[in-house]
Amino acid sequence: MGTHIPRLCGEEWENWANKILSVHYGPTEYQQVPDHDRGDAGLEGFTRGSGHAYQAYGCEEPISTADRYEKQRDKMTKDIGKFINNRSILTRIFGTVQITRWAIFVPHCDSKDMIAHASKKTSEVKSAELPYVADTFQVCVCQQSDFSVAESQLLNAAQMQLRFSAESPTPQQIAEWNEANEGPSQVLAEKLFRLPTLVNDDARSKFHSQVLDWYLMGQDILDGLRAYPETFAKVKSAKSHRESFLVTGIVSGLPPQDHLMRSVNDLREALELEVRELHRFSSESLAYEAVADWLLRCPLDFPEVVDA
Known part of the structure; x- marks a missing residue:
C-alpha cells in the first residue's frame, strides 16, 4: 500500500x-x-x-x-x-x-x-x-x-490540481493495523453498534473494515502531500476547523448515519473551497480519512440508541 x-x-x-x-x-x-x-x-x-x-x-x-x-x-x-x-x-x-x-x-x-x-x-x-x-x-x-x-x-x-491515488489496503494489512491499534479499533466497533443501518455482526464487520480502508488510504495521501508543505498545512487546518464543530451534529437530532455523511460532505466542501489546488478526488478521499480518524479517536460520536 x-x-x-x-x-x-x-x-x-x-x-x-x-x-x-x-x-x-x-x-x-x-x-x-x-x-x-x-x-x-x-x-x-x-x-x-x-x-x-x-x-x-x-x-x-x-x-x-x-x-x-x-x-x-x-x-x-x-x-x-x-x-x-x-x-x-x-x-x-x-x-x-x-x-x-x-x-x-x-x-x-x-x-x-x-x-x-x-x-x-x-x-x-x-x-x-x-x-x-x-x-x-x-x-x-x-x-x-x-x-x-x-x-x-x-x-x-x-490552479494546478494535485491528485494522489492510493492503493486500497489488503485484508492482511487491515488485520495487522487492528492488532497494533486495539484501543482505537475497539472504540470504532462500539460506535458501529449505534448505527441502526448496520443490522447484524456481518454488516458491522464489513463497515469496520471499510472505515479502516478510508483511514489507511487517506494516511497514504497525507504522506504524499508532505511534499507540498503549504498544501499539507491547509488540509490539516481545514480538518481541525471542521473537527471543532462535530459536537453540533450530535445535538442536532440527525440520525447517526446522516450525521456521518454530513461530516464527510462538510469537510469535502471545505477542502474544495480552501485547498483549491487539490483535485476533487483527493479532497473526497481526505474527507473520508478525516471521518475515519474522528471515529477512531472519538471526536465523532453517535448518541445511544434508545428502544421505544
Missing part, C-alpha cells in the same frame, strides 16, 4: 522546476536553456545577475534514501562533467555572466552524502579553470521545499 508518484519526476519535474525558478527569480533574470536543437548543455537554466546555474532532476518514486542518493549523485557527476567539457558552447551561452553556483534541483534530498559529493565536485570545477566560473563558485543541492513561496504562487495562479 502506498501513494503513487507523490513527487514529480523526469520531464514533468523539469518543466515544473523551470516554472518555479522563473517565478522565484523573475522571467528576465532566469534564463532557461533549451535542449531541443543541439542536445543537452548540462543545465536547465541560469540567472543573469547572481550567476546561479541549475540542472533539474527527479528520479522515479517511491525509492529508498540510499537509491535516491545514488541516482542524484550519478546525475550530478554526469552533468558537472558536461559543465566542464562543454566549455565552448557554455562560454557563448553565459556571455559575461560569471557562475557562482551550480545546483542540482531535485524534488527531495535526504542524504548528507549529496552535500559531501557537491563539495568534491566544487573542487573539480575550480581545478578546470573555466572562463565562466567565479572565484566564489560552489556546487550545491536544492530541493522543492526550498522554493515553497514560488510554488505556492504557481499553484494559486494556475
Whole structure:
C-alpha cells in the first residue's frame, strides 16, 4: 500500500522546476536553456545577475534514501562533467555572466552524502579553470521545499490540481493495523453498534473494515502531500476547523448515519473551497480519512440508541 508518484519526476519535474525558478527569480533574470536543437548543455537554466546555474532532476518514486542518493549523485557527476567539457558552447551561452553556483534541483534530498559529493565536485570545477566560473563558485543541492513561496504562487495562479491515488489496503494489512491499534479499533466497533443501518455482526464487520480502508488510504495521501508543505498545512487546518464543530451534529437530532455523511460532505466542501489546488478526488478521499480518524479517536460520536 502506498501513494503513487507523490513527487514529480523526469520531464514533468523539469518543466515544473523551470516554472518555479522563473517565478522565484523573475522571467528576465532566469534564463532557461533549451535542449531541443543541439542536445543537452548540462543545465536547465541560469540567472543573469547572481550567476546561479541549475540542472533539474527527479528520479522515479517511491525509492529508498540510499537509491535516491545514488541516482542524484550519478546525475550530478554526469552533468558537472558536461559543465566542464562543454566549455565552448557554455562560454557563448553565459556571455559575461560569471557562475557562482551550480545546483542540482531535485524534488527531495535526504542524504548528507549529496552535500559531501557537491563539495568534491566544487573542487573539480575550480581545478578546470573555466572562463565562466567565479572565484566564489560552489556546487550545491536544492530541493522543492526550498522554493515553497514560488510554488505556492504557481499553484494559486494556475490552479494546478494535485491528485494522489492510493492503493486500497489488503485484508492482511487491515488485520495487522487492528492488532497494533486495539484501543482505537475497539472504540470504532462500539460506535458501529449505534448505527441502526448496520443490522447484524456481518454488516458491522464489513463497515469496520471499510472505515479502516478510508483511514489507511487517506494516511497514504497525507504522506504524499508532505511534499507540498503549504498544501499539507491547509488540509490539516481545514480538518481541525471542521473537527471543532462535530459536537453540533450530535445535538442536532440527525440520525447517526446522516450525521456521518454530513461530516464527510462538510469537510469535502471545505477542502474544495480552501485547498483549491487539490483535485476533487483527493479532497473526497481526505474527507473520508478525516471521518475515519474522528471515529477512531472519538471526536465523532453517535448518541445511544434508545428502544421505544
